[in-house]
Amino acid sequence: MKHNFIKKLLYIVTLVGALLLVLSGCGNSNNSSLQGIKKKGTLTVGMISSNPPYEFQTSKNGKTVMSGSDVRLVKKVAKSLGVKYKIKTMDLDGMLPAMQAHKVDMLITSMSPTPERKQGAKFSDVYYKSTNTLVVRKSDAHKYQDTNNFKDASIAVVNNSTQEPMIKKAFPNAPMKKLGKVTDLALAVNNGKADAFSIDIPTATILLKQNPNLTITSWRHHDSSAGAAVALPKNADKDLIKAINKVIAQNKTDYAKWVLEYAKQVN
Structure with missing residues (x-):
């Protein structure tokens, strides 16, 4: 009786395993x-x-x-x-x-x-x-004519973007703000929650059309990606x-x- 039970149990386990392999293969x-x-x-x-x-x-x-x-x-x-x-x-x-x-x-x-x-x-x-840049408020543009001043600025980036490690390397002591999406970058700088944000130049150009009080700085960087x-x-x-x-x-x-x-x- 016990022997039959074990045989049935092994059969069920083997069958379930085979089905899982088939399903896994289909998914892959x-x-x-x-x-x-x-x-x-x-x-x-x-x-x-x-x-x-x-x-x-x-x-x-x-x-x-x-x-x-x-x-x-x-x-x-x-x-x-x-x-x-x-x-x-x-x-x-x-x-x-x-x-x-x-x-x-x-x-x-x-x-x-x-x-x-x-x-x-x-x-x-x-x-x-593409090439990356830093964007600031027009009212702060004079301050960042010297791009060394970014070393103490709070800089916003999209979380897990290529700009994140790039900014970390370029300005290791600058406070970094990681945001969910690109449109959040301009909002953060507009609202004074960040001094600048980093993004590629084509995207920055678009954001400036939508936010005329912002401006692109002279800072340029070809990231290591x-x-x-x-x-x-x-x-x-x-x-x-x-x-x-x-x-x-x-x-x-x-x-x-x-x-x-x-x-x-x-x-």
Whole structure:
């Protein structure tokens, strides 16, 4: 009796284990392989909701839709793979966990392949690299003509952005304020909660159009990051990465033009 019970128990454990392996394999296929995405028929992409001109919300026919250079790249990728696309927006610091949990197939959101991020994701070739600056209130512009004065300024950055380690290295003693999204940067400086914020020049140009009391300083920095790349699950197969890199190679020159094009469109 006892012997039969043990045999049944072992059979159940083995069966459950086999089912888990099958389910796990299905999940990996859908999120990590070229054929898995093609089989689903839809590419699900994660990106920041507000990071103009790369991605931002706009109104079209009475509906809120995503626009920007990264959205345009998503369309190119989906067309190349022969599938539809769906965009899920989230904060930058929640993106890698969302991809690791198979909530999205990949991240196309001007993300840099830092060593820390590479621990939990694979990356495509770089498709864009920009120059960073510091933005202050116009009333404080005279103070920061000497950029050494930033060493004691409170500087705002987007949390987990490439600007964060860059500012930490350039101004190690400056108090840093880590915020959730790009639009929070201008708000913080406008409200006196930060003396300055750091962002790439195309984004800074847009924010200045929306905040005429702010100005770009002469400070420039090419951060140590490789630039923007597509992030994929750690177990993404070679065919998927190869397909993404092919799209990037075909559109890399145009992407730089898209950035300027969308920068002019943002109000």
